[in-house]
Amino acid sequence: MEGTRPLSAQIPHHLLADPSFLHAVQRRDFSAVFATAHRSGxxxxxxxxxxxxxxxxxxKVARGEATVTALDTVECVADGLRIPGVLFGLAARPWEDSSPTPHAEPQDGDDHMNRRQLLRGTLAVGLTTPALAALTDTRQSMDLALAADLDLVDLxxxxxxxxxxxxxxxxxxPSRVLADLATDFAGLQPYLDTPQSVSNRARICRTAGQMAGMIAIVLHDMGARKEARQWFATGSKAARESGDRQLLAWVLAREAMVPINYGAPRSAARLAEQARQAAGDRPTAAATLAAAVAARAYALCHQPDDARRAVRAADALMERLDSAARADTWLTHGEQKHHVHLSHAFTALGDTQRAYESQQRALELSAPTSTMTRSLLTIDAAMCFHHGGDTEQACRRTIAVLESLPVPYRSGLVHRRAQDLYRxxxxxxxxxxxxxxLRDLLAV
Structure with missing residues (x-):
């Protein structure tokens, strides 16, 4: 106890990963918060x-017979129960950067695990304001580290x-992957505490650029367009500092997919061309991706000649890629991914025959667990039915996709692509x- 400050009644750590408890905290439902704390002992x-x-x-608060409304009381509850301020919509509390309380678990690895549990819990509730605030804090902390003279001992x-x-x-x-990625991204910072060699700093910046780009990919897939662009900006900053132009090209090409999927194809085309310039003429995964994304952007801009030139460039680069660059990952450019991009480009061009061919090949190469990719390919196929005059079949197929999806996949990119068909x-x-x-399902 410090002075007259009361002792904390720290809640068990597992509650910070419990979606129902976090939902109660974010709604400031103090009846549920107090009742849960009491049930925990x-x-x-x-x-x-x-x-x-x-x-x-x-x-009485726990029984719902009294309420907590005053801001200073809300702050007292956050401090007393050791609930991070961001979950209540408050600024970070002074104790959040201090050593563990007498009730805390052992210190080794605690901060890293607690951050992971907190992010998993807040994201399980959805992309709420507290969840996005926690992600923003993680990203901004790395922005500061990238601007400092720091490096890594062992990467x-x-x-x-x-x-x-x-x-x-x-x-x-996606929410679980996002929580884990953001936690490990934040884990880069402890290694940036002493000056190291230029080569080590390049390695940490390269890793930061990759992770920031992948966080942006997941946010984009979940429908958080603004936050995705901010994370891509951090990824670009890290890539430039690393000196890795292929990584920079990859980040820019991936970023171009955000305006492609959210109705700004001209902006996407500009980003894709920046990516192509950064990548150069060598047959790399980033160069191939950039050309494929440019093809999609130009097709959506109703520039068919530019789109088909970009398709030819992407195909030519794809034929020359080595086996490592063809691996099926977010950071490379495998055949499955290549046909996913071409499917969208040919669909937008109205070239249904080539679109069907790419869709079929991409589905053959997609793992059964590739839920989002399979859904997007099916909606591309539905758009081809619409272009062919069978609008009813297009709607039926899209409805079947949406109804079959697990809840975490029904929003974001898949929902947006289905809306594009309806429009x-x-x-x-x-x-x-x-x-x-289809209209009613999209409204729900």
Missing amino acids: ISFNRIGEACGMKPERAS ADLEAAAETYGYGYHGQA LIPARHHQEAAVGE
């Missing part, structure tokens, strides 16, 4: 003392982690049953 006497109120009032584990994340979701919910349907078809079902 904390007496109302301790809750009251820690939160600056009488035990009788703490008990092997972090480089291996980045490589592992590059293999994608593997059936995991293509002329108003004269809007009274048709299948079109109406």
Whole structure:
């Protein structure tokens, strides 16, 4: 105890990874917060003392017979129960950067694990304001580190982690992958505490660029466009500082996919061309990706000649890629990914025959766990049905995709692509049953 400050009644760490408890905290439902704390073994006497109120009032709050509304009381609850301020919509509390309380678990590895649990829990509730604030804090901290004269002693584990994340979701919910990625990204910073060689600094910046880019990919897939662009900016900064132009080209090409999927194809074309310039003429994964993304952007801009030139360039580069560059990861450019891009480009061009060929090949190469990729390819195929005059079949196929998806996949990119199909349907078809079902499903 410091002065007259009450002792904390720290909640168990597992509650910070419990979506129902976090949802209660974010809604400032103090009845549920106090009741959960009490069920976890904390007496109302301790809750009251820690939160600056009488035990009788703490008990009444837990039963819903009293409320907590004053800001200073909310702050007392955050401090007393050791709940991070961001979850209540507050600034970080003074104790969050201090040593563990007497009730905390052992210190070794604690900060890293607690950060992971906190991010997993907040993201499990959804891309809420607290969850995005926690991600922003992680990104901004790295921005500051990138501007400082810092370096890394041993990058092997972090480089291996980045490589592992590059293999994608593997059936995991995007929110879980995002939480784990952000946690390991933050884990880069402790290594940036002493000056090291130029080569070591290049390695840490390269790893930071890869991880920031992959965080942006997941945020993009979840529908958080603004936050994705901010993380791509951090990735670009890290890539430039690393001196790795292929990494810079990869980040820019990946960033171009955000405006492609959110209705700004001209902006996407500019970014894709920047990526192509950074990558140069060598047959690299980044150069091939940049050309394929440029093809999609030009097709959506109704510039078919530029789109087809970009397709030819992408195909020519793809034929020359070595086996390492063809691996099926986020950081490389495998055949499956190549046909996913071409599927979208040919669909936008109205070249249904070549679109079907790319869709079929991409599906053959997609793992059964590639839920999002398979969904996007199916919606591309549905758009081809619409271009061919069968709007009802297009709607039926898209409805089937949306209804079959697990909840974490129904928003974000898949939802946006389904909306793109609906917007293509002329108003004269809007009274048709299948079109109406698709509209209602998208509204839900």
